[in-house]
Amino acid sequence: MTRTPVNVTVTGAAGQIGYALLFRIASGQLLGADVPVKLRLLEITPALKAAEGTAMELDDCAFPLLQGIEITDDPNVAFDGSNVALLVGARPRTKGMERGDLLEANGGIFKPQGKAINDNAADDIRVLVVGNPANTNALIAQAAAPDVPAERFTAMTRLDHNRALTQLAKKTGASVSDIKRLTIWGNHSATQYSDIHHATIGGKSAVEVVDDEKWLTEEFIPTVAKRGAAIIEARGASSAASAANAAVDHIHTWVNGTEEGNWTSMAIPSDGSYGVPEGLISSFPVTCKDGKYEIVQGLDINEFSRARIDASVAELAEERDAVRSLGLI
Numbered sequence: 001m002t003r004t005p006v007n008v009t010v011t012g013a014a015g016q017i018g019y020a021l022l023f024r025i026a027s028g029q030l031l032g033a034d035v036p037v038k039l040r041l042l043e044i045t046p047a048l049k050a051a052e053g054t055a056m057e058l059d060d061c062a063f064p065l066l067q068g069i070e071i072t073d074d075p076n077v078a079f080d081g082s083n084v085a086l087l088v089g090a091r092p093r094t095k096g097m098e099r100g101d102l103l104e105a106n107g108g109i110f111k112p113q114g115k116a117i118n119d120n121a122a123d124d125i126r127v128l129v130v131g132n133p134a135n136t137n138a139l140i141a142q143a144a145a146p147d148v149p150a151e152r153f154t155a156m157t158r159l160d161h162n163r164a165l166t167q168l169a170k171k172t173g174a175s176v177s178d179i180k181r182l183t184i185w186g187n188h189s190a191t192q193y194s195d196i197h198h199a200t201i202g203g204k205s206a207v208e209v210v211d212d213e214k215w216l217t218e219e220f221i222p223t224v225a226k227r228g229a230a231i232i233e234a235r236g237a238s239s240a241a242s243a244a245n246a247a248v249d250h251i252h253t254w255v256n257g258t259e260e261g262n263w264t265s266m267a268i269p270s271d272g273s274y275g276v277p278e279g280l281i282s283s284f285p286v287t288c289k290d291g292k293y294e295i296v297q298g299l300d301i302n303e304f305s306r307a308r309i310d311a312s313v314a315e316l317a318e319e320r321d322a323v324r325s326l327g328l329i
C-alpha cells in the first residue's frame with residue numbers, strides 16, 4: 001500500500017458512538033477500501049483508559065488499512081495534521097440544566113477544539129460535528145477557526161435523512177434505494193423538517209405515491225423529528241450505531257460524491273439560499289462532487305414547507321444569539 005494515510009480524528013472516542021464508529025473507519029468504510037487511515041482519539045483524561053481499551057480491540061482486528069492509533073487528551077495533538085475530524089464528544093444535558101447552561105458547557109468543548117483545528121489541522125480538513133446541539137456546536141467550532149474555510153465545518157442531519165428514508169419506504173412498500181431527493185431542512189432537533197415535496201419513489205412524485213396528507217403531517221414529520229427521543233426512551237441511551245452509521249455516510253458522501261440524480265442532507269453554513277440567514281449552520285439538500293458540496297438550487301418551496309423551514313431556522317438563530325451573548329462566537 002503506497003497511499004499516504006489519511007489522519008482521522010475522533011473526539012469522544014470512548015463513548016458509545018465512538019465504539020460503533022471506530023471499527024468502521026478502520027475497516028475502510030469511511031473513506032474507501034483502498035484508503036489507509038491513522039486514528040487520533042481525543043478523550044477527557046478520566047476516559048483515556050477506556051479509549052486505550054478500544055484501541056487494543058482495534059489492534060486485535062488486524063485491519064490492513066489501519067496505520068496507527070494515537071490517544072490523547074490534548075486537542076492540539078489530536079488535530080495535528082488532521083484531514084477528517086469527527087467531533088462526537090459533547091456535554092449531554094443533565095437534570096436541572098437549562099438550554100443556556102448546555103450551550104455554555106459545550107462552548108467550553110467546541111471553542112478550544114475549533115482553535116486546535118485552526119492551529120494544527122491539515123489544509124484539507126473536513127469537520128463533522130455529531131455532538132449535540134450539533135448545528136450550534138459546529139458554529140462555535142467554526143467561529144474559533146478563522147483560518148479554515150467556513151464551509152469545512154458541517155453538522156450531522158444524515159441520521160434524520162436516513163430515518164426519513166426508512167419511514168417513507170415502510171409507508172409505501174418501496175425499497176429505500178428507490179427513494180431519491182428527500183431533504184432534511186434546519187436544525188438537528190425536534191423542529192427539523194423532513195420534506196418529501198421534491199422526492200421521488202421509483203421515479204414518481206413521492207407526495208402522489210403517499211397520497212396521505214394526514215400521515216405526512218401527523219406521523220411522518222413528527223416521527224422522524226422525535227426519533228432520537230424515542231430511541232432514548234426505548235434504549236435508555238441515545239442512538240449510537242445508527243448515529244455512527246450516519247457519520248460514516250456523511251463523510252463518505254462528502255468525499256466520494258452523491259449518485260447522479262440524487263442528493264443528500266447536510267447541515268452546512270448557509271450562503272443565504274432559501275432565505276436561511278447567511279452563516280447559520282442549517283440542513284439543506286446538497287449534492288457532492290470532487291470532495292465539495294453544493295446546495296441544490298431552484299426548488300419551489302410551498303407555503304407548508306416555508307413555515308416549517310422558517311420555524312427550524314428561527315430556532316437556529318436563537319441558538320446563535322444565545323452563544324453570541326455568551327461570547328462563544
Ligand SMILES: NC(=O)c1ccc[n+]([C@@H]2O[C@H](COP(=O)([O-])OP(=O)(O)OC[C@H]3O[C@@H](n4cnc5c(N)ncnc54)[C@H](O)[C@@H]3O)[C@@H](O)[C@H]2O)c1
Pocket residue numbers: 011012013014015016017018042043044047088089090091092109129130131132133134156157159160188238239240243
Ligand atoms: N447529530 C446526531 O444525529 C446525533 C445522534 C446521536 C447522538 N448525538 C450526540 O452525540 C454525542 C455523543 O453521544 P454518545 O452516545 O457517544 O455519548 P457518550 O456519553 O457515550 O460519549 C461521549 C464521550 O465524549 C467524551 N467527551 C466529553 N467531553 C469531551 C471533550 N472535551 N473532548 C473529548 N471527548 C469528550 C466523554 O468522555 C464520552 O466518552 C451526544 O452529544 C449525543 O447527543 C448526535
Ligand SMILES: O=C(O)C[C@H](O)C(=O)O
Pocket residue numbers: 132159227228229231238239243
Ligand atoms: O442524543 C440525542 O439527544 C438524540 C440524538 O441526537 C438522535 O437524534 O438520536
